[in-house]
Amino acid sequence: MNPALAAGLQIALVIAVLAILYVPVGDYMAKVYTTDTDLRSGDLRIETVLYRLCRINARTDQTWYGYAGSLLGFSAASVLFLYFLQRIQGVLPLSGDLSGVSPAMAFNTAASFVANTNWQSYAPETTMSNLTQPIGLAVQNFVSAAVGMAVAAALIRGFVRVSRGGEIGNFWVDLTRGCIRILLPISFVIALILLSQGVIQSFDSGFTSTGLDGNSVTNALAPVASQEAIKELGTNGGGILAANSAHPFENPTPLSNVVEIIAILLIPVALTRTFGTMVGDRKQGLTLLAVMGILWSGLLAVTLAAESGQRGVAATAAGGMMEGKEVRFGIPGTALFAVSTTGTSTGAVNAAHDSMSPLGGGAVMLNMLLGEIAPGGVGTGLYGILVLALIAVFVGGLLVGRTPEYLGKKLGQREITLAALSVLVMPALVLIGTGITVILSSTTGYQGNSGDPGTPGSIHGFSEVLYAFASASNNNGSAFGGLTVTSDWFQSSLGVCMLLGRFLPIIFVLALAGSLASQKKTAPGAGTLPTAGPMFAGLLTGTVVLVAALTFFPALALGPIAEALQ
Structure with a gap:
């Protein structure tokens, strides 16, 4: 297929799906953060039970410093828990003969996942166990994303409310609702779609196969689909396998690639509708969306042009800058993923950004330096x-x-x-x-x-x-x-x-x-x-x-x- 046509079709598909989901998802999130009703299943009020167990008064709003104190306390506890989990993983079940993580790396990883960064200075297959991945890293993928959404909801309330004490909501309620009502159900649907495309889901440590050179190769397995879904939806980005979304176990087909891009962009884009709905003026949200769209499309155009260029013998023979890129995605799928991930604080990659052309690499770097607001995390x-x-x-x-x-x-x-x-x-x-x-x-x-x-x-x-x-x-x-x-x-x-x-x-x-x-x-x-x-x-x-x-x-x-x- 002509590269320009392939790029156009992929971009059109992503935009079309986002346009369809924009109103229902945005309005649903606005309802989540404004309703006084707790979630229930039959006669069981799920959120009410959680609040009682944690001794949370869900009907009491907090001032900004109370809200900030709760958020910082929760995040500090999360860093400590994740740090110690990594340090002792060697004596825990499902360790797969892996030892505990070194102190410096454990700190870096704990800070990374709690901060919704998911920077990885390690090879996941040989460092993190199949217990640390789901109960440590995957949990942080949910709660760190919910923390960001809670802060956005609190700022919107600042514009909407008139309160002498300056109350902006309840952090614990916003955190709970973001996880249970938004991130969990949507990520479940995305995980099912990814499973249908061949993304793996296993707690086995791996299997042995024979490589093309005749030597024995150990292939790592992990509960990938469940973590891949929230990794993209929550704009986290950390791969459960070292090659991240370039690995065929994480991102096997061009369709799964598009699905992951949509997951990355969905909530940041729909939150502009949430903002417009909550402040009672949806044109305000559309204006912010327009700015995000201008910046995103401009950097996408620069990256596509730079990566499609044919400077040098290898690039001319390949029809573009194909070094470091998966052939199943090609330049269009790679550029679209790279611009989306660097514009949303996701950090997931389906290609080696270090192998991008100088202009293409500079464009995705600039995408971050703009403040990651196109459309942001x-x-x-x-x-x-x-x-x-x-x-x-x-x-x-x-x-x-x-x-x-x-x-x-x-x-x-x-x-x-x-x-x-x-x-x-x-x-x-x-x-x-x-x-x-x-x-x-x-x-x-x-x-x-x-x-x-x-x-x-x-x-x-x-x-x-x-x-x-x-x-x-x-x-x-x-x-x-x-x-x-x-x-x-x-x-x-x-x-x-x-x-x-x-x-x-x-x-x-x-x-x-x-x-x-x-x-x-x-x-x-x-x-x-x-x-x-x-x-x-x-x-x-x-x-x-x-x-x-x-x-x-x-x-x-x-x-x-x-x-x-x-």
């Missing part, structure tokens, strides 16, 4: 673009003399300060981490192989380090695989970046939600800047691009841009 994309929308309103209001307010809430010094702090966390982590690593390369363990383009001092080597810290600080999890990140420096520094990149913005966003909720709503006047429609969509898009360009252009010029110009 589950919850994180929505509250991320809302923070940028507040900055766009403030800047636009200053330029034309309009009142800085959004959805009837005034944007004063406190609100803009919190929004600015939230936006600045990620660039600070990326640039500081990259700078320290490159300057102190011998101390940090930044080393490449002899003759490898990732060797310290090379342009591509700099790109690999920049990509690593961009991925960790944005809670993405994908990587340029040529960089070895098993040193104590990378394990610890990237783990810290994951935690700070996840929870510092959450604290600022929750504080912003509390500040907004404590305000009275004001009716729009003649001086109010309209925030729904093409004009504001253009202003917001420009703000996103300008912030990223001013912040990261020098670093990108030293890495992927310089490499592309060679």
Whole structure:
């Protein structure tokens, strides 16, 4: 099939399915986060029982600092549990003769999965047991995603509510509903679809076969389908097998590839409808969706063009940059997956991003550096673009003399300060981490192989380090695989970046939600800047691009841009 036609058909299918699901899924999530009724099955109120067991008063709302305290306490407990589970997995059932994980790697992995990053500095088949995978990593795939969605719901309530105390909801209720009512049922359906395509589901440790060279090969098995579904739906990304979504046990067919892309995009896209429904103005949600669509489609076009290019003998013979790509997906399926995963903090990969062309690799890196709002992770994309929308309103209001307010809430010094702090966390982590690593390369363990383009001092080597810290600080999890990140420096520094990149913005966003909720709503006047429609969509898009360009252009010029110009 013609590559252009194949790309067009895959993109059209993804967009068509998302368009069909947009309204029902978005409105359903709005109902989940606004209803006062607990979920029940017959006479059994499932959520009520959970609240009573955990001694939670589900009818009491929390202020922003109570909400944040609950969230941080739950996440800290999750990090500790996952860390100790990895350390003692060798003495637990289903260990498969695997020993406990080393302290540095256990910390990095615990931070990674709790922060919804799923960065993996290990080979899953030879490191994590079939007990650690489901009760440790897979559980975090659910709850870390639900945490992001809860923060988005809390921020929306900040715009909707008028409360003297600034209450923004109940974290425990939002967490429970996100897991039980949204993530669990949808991931169950996705898992069944993946099973029908040949994705495996097994608790056996593996089987032995004879390779093409006649030697015996051990093939790892795992409960893949169940974890693959929530890995994509929750924009987690960590593969239960080392090759991730390029492995035929995780992603065997072109159809399964499209299904996984739809799963990645579904909740972030539908949350814009949830936002519009909850604030009572669906045009606001459509405006945010338009901005996400512009950024996503623009970077997809650049990546497709770069990867379809035929520079060099090998690329000309293959009809494109096929190195590091699965032939069952081809360039269209690879580019679509890469742009979707880096734009949603997912980090799953169906190809080697390190083998992409300099321009293609730079495009997916820029996708993360935009803040991962196109369309962003589950919850994180929505509250991320809302923070940028507040900055766009403030800047636009200053330029034309309009009142800085959004959805009837005034944007004063406190609100803009919190929004600015939230936006600045990620660039600070990326640039500081990259700078320290490159300057102190011998101390940090930044080393490449002899003759490898990732060797310290090379342009591509700099790109690999920049990509690593961009991925960790944005809670993405994908990587340029040529960089070895098993040193104590990378394990610890990237783990810290994951935690700070996840929870510092959450604290600022929750504080912003509390500040907004404590305000009275004001009716729009003649001086109010309209925030729904093409004009504001253009202003917001420009703000996103300008912030990223001013912040990261020098670093990108030293890495992927310089490499592309060679």
